[in-house]
Amino acid sequence: MSNQIIRAKDLGLAGCHVCDQVINLDNNITANCPRCNSKIHYRKYNSTNRAWAFLISAFIMYIPANTEAIMITGAIGRESTDTIISGIFYFLAHGDWPLALVIFSASVLLPLLKIISIGYLLIMVHRGSDLRKREKTRLYVIAEVIGK
Numbered sequence: 675m676s677n678q679i680i681r682a683k684d685l686g687l688a689g690c691h692v693c694d695q696v697i698n699l700d701n702n703i704t705a706n707c708p709r710c711n712s713k714i715h716y717r718k719y720n721s722t723n724r725a726w727a728f729l730i731s732a733f734i735m736y737i738p739a740n741t742e743a744i745m746i747t748g749a750i751g752r753e754s755t756d757t758i759i760s761g762i763f764y765f766l767a768h769g770d771w772p773l774a775l776v777i778f779s780a781s782v783l784l785p786l787l788k789i790i791s792i793g794y795l796l797i798m799v800h801r802g803s804d805l806r807k808r809e810k811t812r813l814y815v816i817a818e819v820i821g822k
């Protein structure tokens with residue numbers, strides 16, 4: 675069995691970034707999608723620079739997302755604010771560690787792992803690394819799935 679990887683681009687195929695329609699570009703650089711009329715091209719323009727910008731933005735917003743108040747509760751004459759982190763400690767202190775674990779995983783751990791994963795993949799793209807393409811593709815798919 676051959677280990678050669680045939681890319682969709684080698685066959686002239688490209689996917690619409692809006693509706694996922696796959697079309698044959700017939701060696702054109704761009705075309706319009708027959709389904710949604712969006713521009714179709716092999717690669718998104720400046721994709722790595724845009725990915726770096728989104729990654730840096732995500733990293734900047736990661737800390738306030740977890741430390742700023744997400745809920746303000748008020749009772750007669752008393753007001754309290756809760757953050758993601760204080761909520762995790764609240765549930766831990768009250769013995770509800772499964773809920774604390776879910777909040778910690780979804781709000782703290784997984785976003786951080788996703789930032790690290792995308793950063794690693796972008797560094798590998800900049801280095802032009804051809805090593806472990808399948809593993810890097812799997813890492814990208816996992817990062818994309820857990821992001822949702």
Ligand SMILES: [Zn+2]
Pocket residue numbers: 690691692693694695707708709710711712
């Ligand atoms: Zn489309």
